[in-house]
Amino acid sequence: MxxxxxxxxxxxxxxxxxxxxxxxxxxxxxxxxxxxxxxxxxxxxxxxxxxxxxxxxxxxxxxxxxxxxxxxxxxxxxxxxxxxxxxxxxxxxxxLALIGAARTWEQGSWQKTFVTLAQMEKLAAAAHEALDGRVLTREELTTAVVEHAGDPDLAEHLASGWGTVLKPLAWQGVLVHGPSAEDRRVTFTRPDTFVPGWTGLPDPAEAxxxxxxxxxxxxxxxxxxxxxxxxxxxxxxxxxxxxxxxxxxxxxxxxxxxxxxxxxxxxxxxxxxxxGAADFDAVRLLPAFDQFVLGPGTADPRVVPPEHRAKVSRAGGWISPVVAYRGRVAGVWDGAEVTLFDERVPKDGIEAEQRRLKLI
Incomplete structure (x- = not known):
């Protein structure tokens, strides 16, 4: 039943x-x-x-x-x-295992735009060796990988702030972010030598x-x-x-x-x-990129009113801070300024959240 x-x-x-x-x-x-x-x-x-x-x-x-x-x-x-x-x-x-199961870096269009599968294999082997028990900045990792792989063409792709060619390495369990350097630069390291109890990536079905x-x-x-x-x-x-x-x-x-x-x-x-779900009527002011929105996705009309989606999912991939009420996005906010989509949202609930966040 x-x-x-x-x-x-x-x-x-x-x-x-x-x-x-x-x-x-x-x-x-x-x-x-x-x-x-x-x-x-x-x-x-x-x-x-x-x-x-x-x-x-x-x-x-x-x-x-x-x-x-x-x-x-x-x-x-x-x-x-x-x-x-x-x-x-x-x-x-x-x-990582379940995302990696899609093998998106093996697609012809991806290889044409970024690096070939052969280059990716060299990159993975070089990064695995370079990061063994070490924490390296992007620049240090790039130098080590290019030297190990003997492929200077990799340098340009590795230098990209978007990390496009590094993402498949994360999804294969080769690297994760390490602690920030003293000058706040991003660093990378190997999860098996950095994360206590790291078990390696499971089979996708197990993941x-x-x-x-x-x-x-x-x-x-x-x-x-x-x-x-x-x-x-x-x-x-x-x-x-x-x-x-x-x-x-x-x-x-x-x-x-x-x-x-x-x-x-x-x-x-x-x-x-x-x-037997109990009602939940509290108002919440949630930050940008909150999982409340990202979990179901901004295209879900039950969570994000379609007529207001452009205010939530904005240019450049920005997800606005939102007013959450009764499980739905009922508005957006920026500092003390709140724009409601649903006028039934209790004003005292908004003010309580603003005080909690020290906005008023």
Whole structure:
């Protein structure tokens, strides 16, 4: 028998699953990152603010996040959608393995634009050797790789701030970001010699058994297509994607849910809570690039009103700070200025958040 529920119930349930009700557990930044299946860290301050928005006590929380990175309980690397993320260290191998399963760097168009597969193989071997027990800046890594590979053409690609040719190395478990240099330059190192207890990358099917339930625990119920868009912009091999979900369904880890006529997937253990989801009416001011938006994606009309999407997803890939209310984006904000899409949002709730953030 398929469980049925409404979108209102789903969205309020997600709010609590994403710890917008600020439970005691959210005092631990590592627990927050794990609960959200990673936190986008393209803008470091936004990642710190995303964690702080869920903490039970006001305060930036930035130092706690930075401490967790220094302690190597959080790992910074390229993950979902090719963007920089903070990942819980034990969960990180599953993220990287599942993104890497798409093998996007093997596509002809990618090789034509960037480097060939043969060059990528030389690059991976050179980086693996250069980063053995070492932490190198981008410039130091470039010098070491070009010398080892004997291919000066690699230097131009390695120097790109976008890290396009380095991302496949992350997804193969060759490198992660290291601690910032004294002059704040980015550094890289090998996860197996840097991250305590690093287990190496699992088989993609095994990784799926970790990451799909983790995603659905914060952003479910959802379709396999929505998961794939979140993971790698829909690049997963479709047969593999179907097999991952079918296996979890057959094993009773996942179940199908009918949400107002849509057949979606949820964790089997969440069905009872979904059916009896309690209301969550608190207003939250969430930072730029928050997982509340990125998890389901800005194209989800239940979360982001289509007529206001351009205010949320802006030019250059910028995701605006948002007003979250009843599981939906109800506005955007910039400092003390708030633009509401839904006038039912309680003004006292907004003011309470502004005081918490010391905006008023």
């Amino acid at each position: 398929t469980t049925s529920c409404t979108w209102d119930a789903v969205l309020t349930w997600r709010s609590r699953q994403q710890w917008l009700h600020r439970p005691a557990e959210a005092a631990d930044p590592v627990a927050v990152v794990e609960r959200l299946a990673g936190v986008q860290a393209q803008v470091t301050s936004a990642a710190e603010q995303a964690v702080a928005a869920r903490r039970p006590e006001p305060g930036s929380g930035g130092e706690d996040v930075r401490a967790a990175v220094r302690e190597r309980r959080l790992v910074k690397t390229w993950a979902a959608r090719g963007t920089l993320h903070l990942l819980e260290a034990r969960q990180a191998p599953a993220h 799926a058994r970790v990451l799909i339930p983790a995603y659905l625990g914060a952003y479910g119920p959802a379709s396999a297509v929505t998961f794939d868009q979140w993971l790698c912009r829909g690049a997963s091999r479709k047969a593999a994607l179907r097999q991952w979900f079918a296996g979890l369904l057959a094993d009773g880890v996942l179940a199908e849910v009918d949400v107002e006529g849509e057949r979606l997937f949820a964790r089997a253990g969440d069905l009872e809570a979904l059916a």
